[in-house]
Amino acid sequence: MLKGKIAKLAVSDVRFPTSLEQHGSDAMHANPDYSAAYVVIETDDGLKGYGITFTVGRGTEIVVCAVEALSTLVIGKTLEDIVSNFSGFYRCLTSDSQMRWIGPEKGVIQLASAAILNAIWDMWARAEGKPLWKLLVDMDPKQLIRCIDFRYITDALTEQEALSELISIGIQLNYDLPEEMLKEGYPAYTTSCAWLGYSDQQLTQLCSTALTEGWTKFKVKVGADLQDDIRRCSLIRKMIGPENSLMIDANQRWDVAEAISYVTKLAEFRPLWIEEPTCPDDILGHAAISKALAPLGIGVATGEQCHNRVMFKQFLQASALQFVQIDSCRVGSVNENLAIMLMAAKFRVPVCPHAGGVGLCELVQHLILFDYISVSASLENRMCEYVDHLHEHFKSPTVIRNAHYMPPKDPGFSSEMFDESVQKHQFPHGEVWRSILEKNGS
Numbered sequence: 191m192l193k194g195k196i197a198k199l200a201v202s203d204v205r206f207p208t209s210l211e212q213h214g215s216d217a218m219h220a221n222p223d224y225s226a227a228y229v230v231i232e233t234d235d236g237l238k239g240y241g242i243t244f245t246v247g248r249g250t251e252i253v254v255c256a257v258e259a260l261s262t263l264v265i266g267k268t269l270e271d272i273v274s275n276f277s278g279f280y281r282c283l284t285s286d287s288q289m290r291w292i293g294p295e296k297g298v299i300q301l302a303s304a305a306i307l308n309a310i311w312d313m314w315a316r317a318e319g320k321p322l323w324k325l326l327v328d329m330d331p332k333q334l335i336r337c338i339d340f341r342y343i344t345d346a347l348t349e350q351e352a353l354s355e356l357i358s359i360g361i362q363l364n365y366d367l368p369e370e371m372l373k374e375g376y377p378a379y380t381t382s383c384a385w386l387g388y389s390d391q392q393l394t395q396l397c398s399t400a401l402t403e404g405w406t407k408f409k410v411k412v413g414a415d416l417q418d419d420i421r422r423c424s425l426i427r428k429m430i431g432p433e434n435s436l437m438i439d440a441n442q443r444w445d446v447a448e449a450i451s452y453v454t455k456l457a458e459f460r461p462l463w464i465e466e467p468t469c470p471d472d473i474l475g476h477a478a479i480s481k482a483l484a485p486l487g488i489g490v491a492t493g494e495q496c497h498n499r500v501m502f503k504q505f506l507q508a509s510a511l512q513f514v515q516i517d518s519c520r521v522g523s524v525n526e527n528l529a530i531m532l533m534a535a536k537f538r539v540p541v542c543p544h545a546g547g548v549g550l551c552e553l554v555q556h557l558i559l560f561d562y563i564s565v566s567a568s569l570e571n572r573m574c575e576y577v578d579h580l581h582e583h584f585k586s587p588t589v590i591r592n593a594h595y596m597p598p599k600d601p602g603f604s605s606e607m608f609d610e611s612v613q614k615h616q617f618p619h620g621e622v623w624r625s626i627l628e629k630n631g632s
C-alpha cells in the first residue's frame with residue numbers, strides 16, 4: 191500500500207458564506223467566510239489522501255497558489271519514501287532553498303505546507319486502516335520522534351527528552367486510557383453561542399440550548415467595546431452559573447497595557463483565560479500580560495496564529511502562556527504539532543486545541559486524543575474547542591456526545607469532504623458563489 195507513487199495533487203479554493211449570518215465573527219474578523227485550501231493527493235495505485243488548511247475568505251487563492259508551487263516536491267514520491275524519513279521530507283517541504291525565502295515556516299507558505307502534510311498523514315492513516323489518532327498512539331515512539339524536525343528547538347527539547355516524555359507515559363501507561371476515551375470521549379467547550387456579531391437575544395437562546403445539551407464550558411468573544419463585553423459576559427455568567435467555565439477571546443485586539451486594564455475590568459466574570467489578548471508574535475507582551483493577570487486567576491491562551499514550533503518554544507520558555515492552543519492547519523501539520531505537544535508536556539502546560547472554522551474540529555480531535563493517551567494522560571485544565579458549523583460537508587464528521595468529542599473510528603484524518611460540497615462552494619465558480627456574486631452585481 192505504501193509503494194505507489196503520488197501521481198496527482200489537486201487543490202481547490204472552497205469557501206462557505208458564513209459571514210452572511212456573522213458566524214465566526216470576532217473583534218478583528220468582523221465577517222469571516224470560513225474557507226479552505228482543500229488538497230487531494232492520489233497515488234498511481236489509487237490510494238487517496240485529503241488535507242485542508244483553514245482560511246477566512248479572501249486570500250485563499252494565494253494559499254492555493256502556494257500549494258501548487260510546493261506540489262513539485264511531492265509528486266513522484268512514494269508514501270514509503272515520505273514516511274520512512276518523515277522529518278527529512280518535512281524539512282524538504284518547509285526549507286526548500288528558494289521557497290523558504292517567502293516564509294520560512296510562517297504565513298501563506300506554512301499554511302500551504304500544512305494542507306499538503308495533512309493530506310499525507312490522512313493517506314498514511316488510510317493505508318494503515320486506522321483513524322489518525324490510533325496510528326499515532328500505536329506507533330513505536332522512536333518512529334514517532336523521527337517525524338519531528340528538531341531544528342531550532344533542541345535548546346528546549348532534545349530528541350532524547352522527547353522520547354523519554356513518550357516512554358515515561360508508555361511505562362506508567364494506564365492501558366485503560368483508550369478504553370475510557372472510547373466510552374466517555376474527550377471534553378469539549380463551545381464557542382458557538384457568543385460570536386461577536388450575535389445579538390443578545392441570539393446569545394441567550396444559543397446559550398440556553400447549549401446548557402440543555404450538557405455544555406459546561408463556554409467561550410465569549412470580546413474586545414471591540416468594553417460596555418458591550420461587560421453586558422455580554424454578565425449575561426452568560428448569569429445563565430451558566432458560578433460552577434461552569436467561561437473563557438474570553440479578544441483575537442489580538444489590544445496593546446499590552448490595554449489588555450491588562452481591559453481584562454482586569456472583566457475579572458468579576460471569572461474567565462479562566464483571556465485568549466489572544468495582543469499581537470500573536472509578541473511573546474514578551476504575552477509574558478507581561480500573564481504576569482499581571484496571574485493574581486486575578488486568569489491565564490493567557492494563544493496559538494491559533496502562532497507560526498511554528500520555534501515561537502511555541504519561546505512562549506513556553508518565557509512563561510508567556512498558560513494554555514497551549516495547537517491548531518491543525520496553522521503550523522506544519524502533525525509533524526510540527528507533535529513537537530509542540532511534547533514541549534508543552536515538558537513545560538507542564540496544558541494543551542487546549544483551537545478548532546472550529548471549517549474542518550479544524552475534524553482534524554484536531556485526533557491530535558488531542560493522542561496527547562491524552564500518549565503524552566499527558568491528564569484531563570486537568572484541558573479541553574478541546576468545538577464550534578457547530580459546517581460539519582455536514584465532511585464524510586466523517588465529528589461526533590459530540592454530552593459535550594465530549596467521541597473518538598473517530600473511520601480510517602484517516604477525518605478530512606475528506608463531499609465532492610458535491612466542494613463543487614458547490616468552489617470560489618468563484620461554484621453555484622453558491624455564482625448566485626451570491628450575481629445578487630451583489632459582481
Ligand SMILES: C[C@H](O)[C@@H](O)[C@@H](O)[C@H](O)C(=O)O
Nearest residue numbers: 214215216219222381439546
Ligand atoms: C475568525 C475565527 O472565527 C476566529 O474568531 C476563531 O478561530 C476564534 O478565534 C476561536 O478561537 O475559535
Ligand SMILES: [Mg+2]
Nearest residue numbers: 439465466494
Ligand atoms: Mg480564538
